[in-house]
Amino acid sequence: MEIIVIGAGVGGLSVARVLLAAGHRVRIYEQAPGPRTSGKAVLIWSNGNAVLNDLGVSLDGVGARIDRIDALTADGRMRTSMNIAHATDRFGFPTKAVPRRRLLERLADGLPGDLVRYGMSCRSVTQDGDRVTATFGDGSTAVGDLLIGADGHHSVVRRHLWGDGTVQPADFGTWQGLSPIDIEITDTNRHFMITGREGACGLMPAGDGLLQWWFDVRWSPADRRPAAPLTELRNRFGRWASPVPEVLAAATEADLEFFGHHWNRVPRVWGEGRITLVGDAAHTMPPTLGQGANQTLEDAWVLGRELAGGGDEPVVRLRAYERARYPRISLVSRMAKRNPANWRIPPLLGRMVPETAQTAMLARFSNRLTEPAVLPAGGRDRHRTPPGPWPDQAPPPGAVSGCPIRRCCPTRRWRPTCRRRRSPRRSTARRWCRCDRCRRCRRRRWSPR
Numbered sequence: 436m437e438i439i440v441i442g443a444g445v446g447g448l449s450v451a452r453v454l455l456a457a458g459h460r461v462r463i464y465e466q467a468p469g470p471r472t473s474g475k476a477v478l479i480w481s482n483g484n485a486v487l488n489d490l491g492v493s494l495d496g497v498g499a500r501i502d503r504i505d506a507l508t509a510d511g512r513m514r515t516s517m518n519i520a521h522a523t524d525r526f527g528f529p530t531k532a533v534p535r536r537r538l539l540e541r542l543a544d545g546l547p548g549d550l551v552r553y554g555m556s557c558r559s560v561t562q563d564g565d566r567v568t569a570t571f572g573d574g575s576t577a578v579g580d581l582l583i584g585a586d587g588h589h590s591v592v593r594r595h596l597w598g599d600g601t602v603q604p605a606d607f608g609t610w611q612g613l614s615p616i617d618i619e620i621t622d623t624n625r626h627f628m629i630t631g632r633e634g635a636c637g638l639m640p641a642g643d644g645l646l647q648w649w650f651d652v653r654w655s656p657a658d659r660r661p662a663a664p665l666t667e668l669r670n671r672f673g674r675w676a677s678p679v680p681e682v683l684a685a686a687t688e689a690d691l692e693f694f695g696h697h698w699n700r701v702p703r704v705w706g707e708g709r710i711t712l713v714g715d716a717a718h719t720m721p722p723t724l725g726q727g728a729n730q731t732l733e734d735a736w737v738l739g740r741e742l743a744g745g746g747d748e749p750v751v752r753l754r755a756y757e758r759a760r761y762p763r764i765s766l767v768s769r770m771a772k773r774n775p776a777n778w779r780i781p782p783l784l785g786r787m788v789p790e791t792a793q794t795a796m797l798a799r800f801s802n803r804l805t806e807p808a809v810l811p812a813g814g815r816d817r818h819r820t821p822p823g824p825w826p827d828q829a830p831p832p833g834a835v836s837g838c839p840i841r842r843c844c845p846t847r848r849w850r851p852t853c854r855r856r857r858s859p860r861r862s863t864a865r866r867w868c869r870c871d872r873c874r875r876c877r878r879r880r881w882s883p884r
């Protein structure tokens with residue numbers, strides 16, 4: 436098929452990779468005059484990294500691996516701590532903080548040189564029974580069998596499908612920077628989230644001596660940009676415990692970039708006929724879970740899987756893609772809207788949150804980590820789900836054999852067990868710990884009826 440992709444961001448490039456591999460003819464139209472060379476760092480979790488691996492994109496040698504996320508109070512006390520290395524062991528793909536520019540370079544690496552047509556701003560799209568037409572700012576048009584809107588937060592394609600006013604502001608905004616700040620965290624594999632009454636501060640090593648730092652503050656679109664934002668941030672956060680004052684002292688106005696958070700309710704069906712959406716065009720959400728780009732990669736993976744399979748009409752396969760993505764993406768999007776990055780969990784309560792909660796969360800967020808892929812010959816191997824958390828799949832080499840639900844099990848003896856309970860409304864798969872000595876886990880043990 437001839438497929439038109441609007442936008443050459445994370446979504447557009449990853450969709451193009453997956454569709455080219457399945458033998459389709461793809462053209463990307465991007466409004467920017469050339470490849471993007473700016474941008475701060477993004478967190479690529481195990482789910483995003485697994486998709487990248489399937490697309491033949493390696494993150495080796497870029498960014499920094501993240502093994503632990505510590506949530507702290509403004510005066511430096513620990514709220515909760517997340518063991519991210521546990522997810523790496525479970526799924527076989529590390530979580531990495533990667534400068535966006537480097538991610539886009541890796542996604543574009545090996546693609547045909549003339550795949551992306553720069554300086555082409557899409558103005559409108561139309562379709563009849565068999566073909567889709569995109570019209571660009573210079574009056575030219577492109578015609579294809581399918582059109583994929585990967586044009587981000589301000590998507591023209593989404594506006595064509597859903598109308599205006601579907602994306603709303605979401606209370607907070609982020610001031611962020613990526614710069615070589617020489618503090619201890621920069622050379623570690625630890626990510627800090629610090630929250631207090633004034634807002635939130637995130638600190639994350641991003642490789643090559645760079646630190647990604649950001650400050651979340653309350654925001655509404657009516658707010659005017661401060662004349663000296665860095666001075667304002669220093670006044671607001673300067674009294675927080677170390678290393679926040681050191682970061683603010685080393686930051687410069689030139690490093691600062693601002694994003695207001697936005698959100699849209701994800702509809703069950705987000706495309707129409709021969710047009711669909713991937714990434715922020717379908718699900719703009721606040722960056723509070725760091726899942727936006729990861730979910731965009733998941734979109735590309737599922738769309739590739741659906742369009743690789745023959746048989747049904749392409750229109751049917753586009754709707755199958757949206758149906759497969761809806762439960763995961765609507766969950767992630769609703770959670771991101773609740774702004775967990777700004778939760779001020781009291782340290783006493785925080786200790787009750789399992790250190791491995793992120794591992795379970797990632798499985799719930801991801802089609803890639805939990806769904807078997809069905810692809811025709813040639814595509815199957817590239818998309819096969821690696822050994823995962825289910826009992827018929829062996830744990831990956833070096834997997835941690837501790838209690839996956841709580842780290843309270845002294846014996847570290849757990850036997851993963853999965854039962855599928857079917858009800859007329861839905862089926863659920865659950866995995867309980869069955870270690871003998873751990874009362875908390877034993878209470879939750881599955882007992883077959």
Ligand SMILES: Cc1cc2nc3c(=O)[nH]c(=O)nc-3n(C[C@H](O)[C@H](O)[C@H](O)COP(=O)(O)OP(=O)(O)OC[C@H]3O[C@@H](n4cnc5c(N)ncnc54)[C@H](O)[C@@H]3O)c2cc1C
Binds near residue numbers: 442444467591716731
């Ligand atoms: C502050 C901040 C921090 C974030 N941190 C993370 C993180 O840690 N982890 C994570 O996973 N995600 C993060 N995200 C989210 C992530 O950046 C997005 O979800 C992801 O980039 C979406 O990819 P996309 O391809 O849909 O859109 P984009 O990357 O925005 O790409 C859209 C492309 O379409 C082009 N375009 C737009 N309109 C047109 C048009 N009319 N015609 C032609 N081309 C067009 C644009 O120029 C752009 O190149 C963050 C977002 C923000 C704002």
